[in-house]
Amino acid sequence: MLNAPRIALAICFGLLASSPARAQITNWQLGGNQPWSGQDTVSVMVDFATAEGAIQPVRIEPGTNIISLLENWTTFRQPKELGYIDGERPRIWKWNEGNGDPTENGVVLIDADSSTYNSSKAEGIDKQFFTIDLAVPIPAHTFGFHAPSSGFRSNGTPLRTDSTPAFQISIQQENQGTFDTKGAWALETIVAEPTQNFDANVRINFDQQYVRFFRWVRKFSIIDETALTRITGTSAGQGNQARALLGTISEFEVYGDGFPKRATYRSKITNLGTEQNFGRLFFAATPMRFIDGEAVVTPNAEAFAEIEVRSGRDADPNLYHEYTVTGKEKLVSRDRYEKDLRTGFGRTCASCDFVQRSPRPGMRASITYDSNNWTFWSTPTTQSGLPLNLDSGSFIQVYITLHSARFSDYVRLDSLWIEQAPLLASRVLGEVAVLEDLQPPRGIAQVPLGEEIDFAYDISASFSSADQAGFDAVRIRTGAQANFKKLYIGDAEIAPAEIPATDDGLTIILPQRITNANNAPLRIVFSAEVFELANTFLGEVTSSQAETLPQPIVDGDASDALSTNSLRVLSTSNQQPALLQNLSFSTPVLTPNGDRVHDELRIDYQLFGLPEEVAVALDIYTLDGNRVNSVPQGLQTAGPQTAHWDGRDHNGAILPPGIYLIAVAIQSERSTDTVLRPLGLTY
Known part of the structure; x- marks a missing residue:
């Protein structure tokens, strides 16, 4: 199915197609022979028409006003509509907040109609600025604005000649969180600031670059002097206008050439009918390049697809609240929140800033995430065929970002699908505790960092249907290899049927199947080291006899003996631990003679306290500090790690005999840690 120009991906979307090879596992698919258009709640710069059955970013043609390609504009800086998310909707707002x-x-x-315009008003220049947010960064090289095609000012001046005497245009690629700062400050890059302009139709050219934000600011000019009469009081040092400012604008325009830096697609929340377990996410994507007016498949194009998925057990991932008489919040339906309650923000005039009203009944309070019934968005994936690690659910939603790092490059997403299968049990609960402290005072397991500790992991299952087949295998992920100690089924200690080797935890095949008719609680006792300051011992159950999908173990009250109700494990340390510890070599002297005896150096070490993957490199130095080789080890996470070196320099030549310094270097946001050890090399 996959070839050189294709990248595989995996997601499952609302329309099911059975896989005959696996009776219990089906695919939820979007794209291919299933439509993309109409299945989305949000799409920004997504082209549904060019490639049949696929989506891709909209190509910006020279001469096309980019503003006209965007829909669903809002005229507020911070829209109060339900569901607004920054970057999913274009905006244009006047002054600080819009109105x-x-x-x-x-x-x-922004209506592409040269006969419509905003009439000039007799108000301060300090309020005359507009900010345009295109929602995503788009390759742009021109910003323009022009006067209306018809009409007259009150003094008889034709509007088509009513030029703006002075202005400033500035641009910015991303939202830097600074728009809360009030005033007509310039964005990241100023591209034009004329002080005397007589042209009613303005085009500002600049080097093509990705731009999301434009800001147009009216400036004071000597040309304005003849149209202003000073009266008592000042406005930004320029006086109040006795009549409307010069300059009338009909349209803003933005021009460019190529593909946006990103295009986004958020699917509808899809009802699967029954609760399902989810497996791997797959997708088929084709990297493309636009060359001489033609779209060409280009395997090395600087573009890729990124996908996130979330699952839930009801139709809405949010919880809605109303203020009570005491100012507290109570849960209400979305329908009441949206239709019956008033917004908590108001303004005393059209151009005034929004202020929070005093809480009272009938007023909207907070919207919070329903984490009890919905998972958070999965880690963004760019690789097809990886497990989603989602909780089971009867609703699913997908978020797709099509990235481009070059104006001419883009990715076409042909289809995506997600494995799904029926539940093995209605719910599988789990909780973990230190074996010697089953009911910790703070309600969560705490262990010393890097020490091997015995844990108790209790599991209980519930069944609601005879169709739920049960399970006979348990997998626990600890982040490093764990050592099995005991298995209890009910109160009896029983030997497992099998303990397959697992690098990042523990897998146990049970001697009997847990079903509705045979539903004894489980306890697994094992030892493990914790290398992260906060870890979650994620678990799943599955069937070793049937081809189905694993079901996640959900943290909760699995037994009365444990009081944590959680799969979280915290590590304790009196001081911030070194990121890299316990460095050791397989041999003190490397002898690359080709006899397979100490021909290669194995370096073992442990990484501690890392919340995410970090880049690791193996650097080789001579004693005078000259680096002769650097061997990237890729991204590594907390836990035991291994690196290898064959005694060669960066050109692949075997180094001469001597003493060398071997450095394992890690780069994290917290710091850069390097550990050096000497090594002899001889023949």
């Missing part, structure tokens, strides 16, 4: 008045909020400046 809903179509006579001045800018909506007619």
Whole structure:
């Protein structure tokens, strides 16, 4: 199915297609022979039409106003509509916050109609600025604005000649979290700031670059002097206007060439009918390049697809609240929140900033995430065929980002699908505790960092249907190899049927199947080292006899003996641990003679306290500090790790005999840690 220009991906989406080779495992698919269009709740710069059955970013053609390609604009800096997420909707707002008045909020400046415009008003220049958010960074090289095609000012001046005397245009690629700062400050890069302009139709050219934000700011000019009458009081040092400012704008325009830096697609929340377990995510994506007016398959194109998935047990991942008489919050339905309650924000005038009203009944309170019934978005994946590690659910949603790092490159996403299978049990609960402290005072297991500790892992299952087949295998992920000690089924200690080798935890095949008719609680006792400051011993159950999908173990009250109700394990340390510890060599002297005896150096070490993967490199130095080789080890995470070196330099030549310094270097946000050890090399 996959070839050189194709990348595989995996997700499962609302439409099911059975896989005849695996009776219990089916695929939930989107794309291919299933439509993309209409299955989305949000799409920004996504092209549904060019490639049949696939999606790709919209290509920006020279001469096309980019603003006209975007839909669902809002005229507020911070929209109050339910579900608004930064970067999923284009915005244009006037002054600090924007407003809903179509006579001045800018909506007619993006409607591609040169006959519509906002009439100039007699108000301070300090309020005359617009910010345009295209939602995603787009390759742009021109910003323009022009006067209306018809109409007259009150003094008879044709609007088509009503030029803006002075202005500033600035641009910015990403949201840097600075828009809460009020005022007409410039964005990251100023591309134009003329002080005397007589052209009613303005085009500002600049080097093509990815741009998401544009800011147009009206500036004071000597040309304005003839149109202003100073009266008592000042406004930004320039006086109040006795009549409307010069300059009338009909349209803003943005032009460029190529593909956006990213295009986004968020699917509808899809009801699967019954609760399912989820397996791997697959997708088929084709990297492309636009060359001489043609789209060409290009395996090394600088573009890729990134996918996130979440699952739930009801139709809405949010919880909605209303204020009570005492100012506290109570849970209400979305329907009441959306239709009956008033917003908690208000303003005293159209151009005033929003302020929070005092809480009272009938007013909207917070919207929070329903983490009891919905998973958070999965870790973004760019590789097909990887497990999603999602909790089971009867609802699913997908978020797709199509990335481009070059104006001419893009990725076409042909299809995606997710493995799904029926539940093995209605719910499988688990909790973990230190064996010598089953009911810790703080309610969570705490252990010394890097010490081997005995744990008790209790599991209980519940069944709601005879169709739920049960399980006979348990896998626990600890982040490093664990050592099995005991298995209890009910109160009896029983030997496992098998303990397959596992690098990052423990896998146990039970001697009997846990089913609705044979549903004894389990306890697994094992020892493990913890190398992270906070870890979760994720677990899953599955069937060793049937081809189905594993079901996650959910933390909860699995037994009365344990009081943690959690799979979390915290590590304790009196001081911040060194990131790299316990470095050891397989031999003190490397002898690369080709006789397979000490021909290669094995370096073992342990990484501690890392919340995420970090880059690790093996550097080789002479005694005078000259680096003769650097061997990248890729991204590594907390726990035991291994590196290898064959005694060669960066050119592949065997180094001369002598003493060398071997450095294992890690680069993290916290610091850069390097550990050096000497090594002899001889023949």
